[in-house]
Amino acid sequence: MEFPRDFFVLDFLITLPCILLSQADVYSPQYGIENLDILPSRLTSVNMSNVFYGIMFDAGSTGTRIHIYSFIQKGLEHPQVDSEIFESVKPGLSAYVDDPEQGAETVRELLDVAKQTIPSTHWHSTPVVLKATAGLRLLPEQKAQALLLEVQELFEDSPFLVPDDCVSIMNGTYEGILAWITINFLTGHLYGAGENTVGILDLGGASTQITFLPQAESTLDSAPKDYISSFEMFNNFYKLYTHSYLGFGLKVARLAVLGALDAKVPSSFQSCYTEVMKVIQKKLDQQDEIKRRTFYAFSYYYDRAVDAGIIDVEKGGIIRVKDFEMKAIEVCENFSKATKGSPFLCMDLTYITALLKEGFGFHDNTELQLTKKVNNIETSWALGAAFHLIQSLRSTA
Known part of the structure; x- marks a missing residue:
């Protein structure tokens, strides 16, 4: 496209x-x-x-x-x-x-x-x-x-x-690409070679986006045709991998999982994970290249990591994908103490874990840069x- x-x-x-x-x-x-x-x-x-x-x-x-x-x-x-x-x-x-x-x-x-x-x-x-x-x-x-x-x-x-x-x-595709432009402009990666750019993961209430600049020909060859967008910017030509998954945002997914659980909250991590998998399994495209790339994650990725105490509310931080899973297990198994007025934290962390691992295919040790601002500018x-x-x-x- x-x-x-x-x-x-x-x-x-x-x-x-x-x-x-x-x-x-x-x-x-x-x-x-x-x-x-x-x-x-x-x-x-x-x-x-x-x-x-x-x-x-x-x-x-x-x-x-x-x-x-x-x-x-x-x-x-x-x-x-x-x-x-x-x-x-x-x-x-x-x-x-x-x-x-x-x-x-x-x-x-x-x-x-x-x-x-x-x-x-x-x-x-x-x-x-x-x-x-x-x-x-x-x-x-x-x-x-x-x-x-x-x-x-x-x-x-x-x-x-x-x-x-x-x-x-x-359009959801615009949303992902514009976020990619924002992050790479603020981090100074648009002025140099394309291989230095970073990818973005955005998790909203109703949709989620993934956008990155592929370096592997296998990504361009295997990706669905409408996941690749070509354009010229800053005297460089880019072919981005980008897609917006409508209905896979945190709040819409939460409703889907609650329906599967008959609204029984709380539940154990494993039972919750099993139901989450029914929502996302085999519904997202996976590309092996993302496991080796640098990604910035924001919106609900950031907010729920803050709520769970994984990152600082002001500074954000670099975390591994498995950090979401470890915290999800802890919160779900100690629901009454861990949620502190946030009854969906167990479910949300479980969904984020499954989305990253089973949905997009990230490794446990893949690092994500969680940030709300870069140079005092909102990352959106x-x-x-x-x-x-x-x-x-x-x-x-």
Whole structure:
């Protein structure tokens, strides 16, 4: 599967100097987030610092998050992320399936944070976009669109720049690739040779993603065709292995396992593992190469590791896959003492263990880098999406 054209824009982010658009250009409807035919011929370099902003909403299954980025570019240097403001509300938009107006109000609450953070002089040139993920993908289309319409009207009433397609449901493949871009940009791996890149594992409430850059031809040959996405970025050509498994997020899987157990909680690790295997066995593609690669894991991988005391809440850490299993056994066998108000910890750790070992095929001793932030920036797809958004609508004075 060829990677969508709209991601080629990331190559221009690094290789082109500042793009100057007139104010009329910026407000023109043709410059939508999905339209790449916007790059003007008027290119110029500047010798002064340029600070600009972008607002990216992540409407996930368990909550809605706002990422407010400030970017800085000095002369012809590469644009850099200067800072990020991150806030979130719960529950997610999908919880308001029968009350879309109230769902939009939760977004308004976060939009007010952007107004307080971004100088009013930059409001009119700061784009705002909301991308919904698996939570809305699982809703009936009509109900999902009703929610998105309410949010779009909210954005249009705001003082921020509202591009076409400012509110949409994001394809799961995009989600994994954008997260891969974020991690490798923040860790500095996009500027060098491709073999130095790192893979990503993202575990949400309704879906899970795996993305990495294969180095073995056997991976490219054996992977399902729609798991390989090709694109060019930063003067390099990439063929990524990436897939989003809808229905394999932590909370959806939890419901599936609870159904199998007739909602009997707690259970022993072995009995829980047996039921979890019924949910994931032979349902995920396995590639031998991942056992030798470096992976960053975040979202619920991180959160549940913190809850279990495996990693520090602020610093994260490097752990082995079997650390999840050892902690799962401990928690399940000492349920009343170990959970401390988290009744699903036994089940969640068991599911993560099975997902990594039996689902993806990682070895017990495979190391994972669990991290919530890199250089004080949240590890999610949002930064990759913000790069795309900013370049599409870039305006410099």
